[in-house]
Amino acid sequence: MGGIALCFLCFVVCPPGALDDTTVRSLLRGVLAGYKIPKRVHFVDADPRDPFQGKIRRTELRRIAEELGRSSAGR
Numbered sequence: 001m002g003g004i005a006l007c008f009l010c011f012v013v014c015p016p017g018a019l020d021d022t023t024v025r026s027l028l029r030g031v032l033a034g035y036k037i038p039k040r041v042h043f044v045d046a047d048p049r050d051p052f053q054g055k056i057r058r059t060e061l062r063r064i065a066e067e068l069g070r071s072s073a074g075r
Contacts, residue, residue, distance in 0.1 A: 009065050010038035013047055042068060 012024055021041040028037050048060035 007040065007069075008036065008038040009068070010041045011047075011061060011064075012041055012043050013045070014043060016043070019043070040068070 010024065010028075012019060024041045025037055042064070044064075048057040048064075049055065050057055
């Protein structure tokens with residue numbers, strides 16, 4: 001039987017080099033259950049936001065996550 005494997009991905013907005021994957025995961029371990037800790041951490045310069053309402057464009061984050069998934073699957 002085939003199934004869908006889920007992997008938590010975390011987007012972090014911070015200056016380049018301020019944090020690394022290990023630091024983010026260790027900070028989250030203090031506030032999240034172990035199964036909720038993201039497997040992958042992706043650093044971005046800014047959140048993709050709607051220019052009118054200022055809301056985060058989750059569809060854009062999903063698109064980026066899909067691209068990251070495809071690029072890592074080819075490794």
